[in-house]
Structure formats: C-alpha cells, structure tokens
Amino acid sequence: xxxxxxxxxxxxxxxxxxxxxxxxxxxxxxxxxxxxxxxxxxxxxxxxxxxxxxxxxxxxxxxxxxxxxxxxxxxxxxxxxxxxxxxxxxxxxxxxxxxxxxxxxxxxxxxxxxxxxxxxxxxxxxxxxxxxxxxxxxxxxxxxxxxxxxxxxxxxxxxxxxxxxxxxxxxxxxxxxxxxxxxxxxxxxxxxxxxxxxxxxxxxxxxxxxxxxxxxxxxxxxxxxxxxxxxxxxxxxxxxxxxxxx
Numbered sequence: 001x002x003x004x005x006x007x008x009x010x011x012x013x014x015x016x017x018x019x020x021x022x023x024x025x026x027x028x029x030x031x032x033x034x035x036x037x038x039x040x041x042x043x044x045x046x047x048x049x050x051x052x053x054x055x056x057x058x059x060x061x062x063x064x065x066x067x068x069x070x071x072x073x074x075x076x077x078x079x080x081x082x083x084x085x086x087x088x089x090x091x092x093x094x095x096x097x098x099x100x101x102x103x104x105x106x107x108x109x110x111x112x113x114x115x116x117x118x119x120x121x122x123x124x125x126x127x128x129x130x131x132x133x134x135x136x137x138x139x140x141x142x143x144x145x146x147x148x149x150x151x152x153x154x155x156x157x158x159x160x161x162x163x164x165x166x167x168x169x170x171x172x173x174x175x176x177x178x179x180x181x182x183x184x185x186x187x188x189x190x191x192x193x194x195x196x197x198x199x200x201x202x203x204x205x206x207x208x209x210x211x212x213x214x215x216x217x218x219x220x221x222x223x224x225x226x227x228x229x230x231x232x233x234x235x236x237x238x239x240x241x242x243x244x245x246x
Contacts, residue, residue, distance in 0.1 A: 001215050004038050005030035013217040018174040023217045032219045033149065034061070036204060037120060040224060044239045045116060045145070049077065056114040056139065057081045058104045058132075059122035062089040080114075082107070105131040113139050117146040124150055124179020133195035137229070140197075145236070146227040148192065148199075150184055157185040197227040200234065200244040208241075 001010040006028035016024035016031060023032040030038075060081040078096040082104065090099040102108060104119075105128045117136050123129045136146050158166070160175055163183035192199045204222035205213065213220060226237065226244070237244065 001217065003027060003030055003217060004035045010217070018171070018177055021219075023219065025217065030217075032217055032222070033120065035217060036222050036224065037118070037147070037149070039204075040147070040202075044237055044242060047236070049115065049236070053077050053115040054113060054141075055079045055116045055118070056109075057118040057120075058136070059083050059119070059125075060090075061120070062087060104135055107135045107139055109139050111138050112141045112144075115141050115144045117144065119146065120149045121179075122150075123148065124182045124184060127181045129182060130191055130194065133191060133197070136227070137195045137197050140229060142230050143232050144228065145233045146197070148225045148227050150188065150225065151178060152184045152186060152188045155185045157187050157191075158183045192225070192227055197229065198231070199225060199227045200237075200246065202226055202237065203243045203245060204241055206243060 001013060002008070003010050003025040006025060008025070008027045010025060010027065012026075013022050014024040014026050015022050024030070055077055057079065060083065078098070081090065081093065081097070081099045082102040083090065083099075084101070084103050086099070086101055093099045100108075104122070105126065117140055119132075119136060123132060126132050133148075136148070140146055160180055160183060164170065164175075189199055202224045204224065205218060210220075212218075226234070228234065234244065
C-alpha cells in the first residue's frame with residue numbers, strides 16, 4: 001500500500017472519522033479526499049496550468065499547509081492560503097507561498113485574481129455559504145477553475161440544527177468532521193449556479209479494480225466538484241481517469 005501525499009509505503013491504512021472507515025495514512029494523517037486532491041493537482045490540473053498561474057486555497061488543512069506545499073503537486077507555483085484563524089501550520093508557510101488571515105465571505109483580493117481556487121470541505125462550516133461562493137466566483141479568472149469539494153446527500157440541504165433533529169443518532173463528532181452549519185443535499189448545485197458558476201462533477205477511477213483503491217487508500221465514490229465561468233476551463237481536465245457529469 002502507498003500514500004500519494006507523503007510518498008511512503010503503508011502496511012495498512014488506519015480507520016478514521018464518523019462513521020468509521022479505513023483510509024487514514026499512519027505516517028502523515030492524509031485521508032482519501034486529500035490523496036484525490038493531490039492526484040488531481042499533479043496529474044490533471046498541473047500540466048494545464050501556465051507557469052505563472054495564481055492559486056488560492058480556502059481554509060487549508062494542517063496537512064495541506066505542511067505537506068502539500070512540500071511535495072509541490074503543482075511545482076514551484078506560488079500558493080496563497082486564507083483562513084479566519086491562524087494555526088501553527090499557517091505560521092510555517094514560507095515564500096514563495098503565503099498565508100493571509102481572511103474570511104472567504106469578504107475576501108480582500110481584486111476581482112479575477114486567481115486561476116485556480118481550492119475549497120475542500122469548507123463550505124459546510126460557513127453560515128454565509130452563498131456569499132462565500134459569490135466571492136469565489138468574483139476572484140476567479142474568466143478561464144479559471146474552482147474545486148469546491150463537499151459531501152452532498154439525498155434530499156434537500158438542511159441547516160445543522162434541522163439535520164440533528166432528523167438524525168439524533170449522530171453526535172457532535174460527526175458534525176465537527178462534516179460541517180457545523182450545513183448538511184448539503186441534492187440542491188447544493190443550485191447554490192453554485194446562483195453564484196454565477198457552471199459546474200461539473202468529476203468521477204475518478206471508475207474503471208479501476210477494488211485492489212487499486214485499497215492499495216492507495218481511496219474510496220469507491222471518488223468525486224470532485226469543478227466550478228468555472230467559461231467552458232474553456234475544462235480543457236485542462238481531459239484526462240482518461242476523469243469522467244465529467246452535468
């Protein structure tokens with residue numbers, strides 16, 4: 001077994017999360033969604049980005065701040081990270097990358113400032129998520145691409161208090177991991193569209209055998225939400241492992 005993040009051989013991936021499932025790297029702590037992100041950056045988006053591409057990550061995890069910047073899945077391109085709080089991992093970010101303490105719902109960047117915006121499992125924690133999506137759209141270049149990864153379930157989007165009433169079996173740990181403001185449903189994409197963004201859902205590794213997923217610590221349902229202003233942004237996503245759905 002092998003972790004794509006820390007590039008270590010793994011005897012076995014560890015259990016994690018609520019509900020419990022297998023896929024956490026015992027060396028670096030990376031979960032399946034982080035390995036999928038690293039693969040997309042390295043194999044799909046990186047080759048299609050110009051050398052001077054401007055990259056923004058919203059709400060970077062400790063793993064992203066400490067490990068992704070070191071392994072450089074996008075090469076030497078400068079990377080801006082923002083969050084409402086500052087952690088020790090953020091303080092260790094060094095040039096050419098930078099960390100800025102900032103709220104995604106009120107970003108201080110000029111319009112069309114970034115060619116690639118990463119927002120991985122962040123929106124479920126933001127009460128003003130529609131405003132966050134509008135800001136992402138504003139700061140994205142015309143041919144830019146945003147990766148807005150979040151879990152969506154069946155039924156309508158619910159606030160966390162409403163979701164708790166329907167699912168009393170889920171405890172605080174579940175909402176700490178999956179979002180303390182929103183439990184997104186099938187109508188999540190209406191919020192993306194209302195921000196002025198088009199979108200595709202990219203399905204990954206569908207033709208790969210179960211053994212490949214187990215060996216690389218991946219889930220069977222490997223999906224990524226790609227948002228964009230112009231269809232030309234998808235030209236960089238023409239990869240044999242990627243299937244784009246409307």
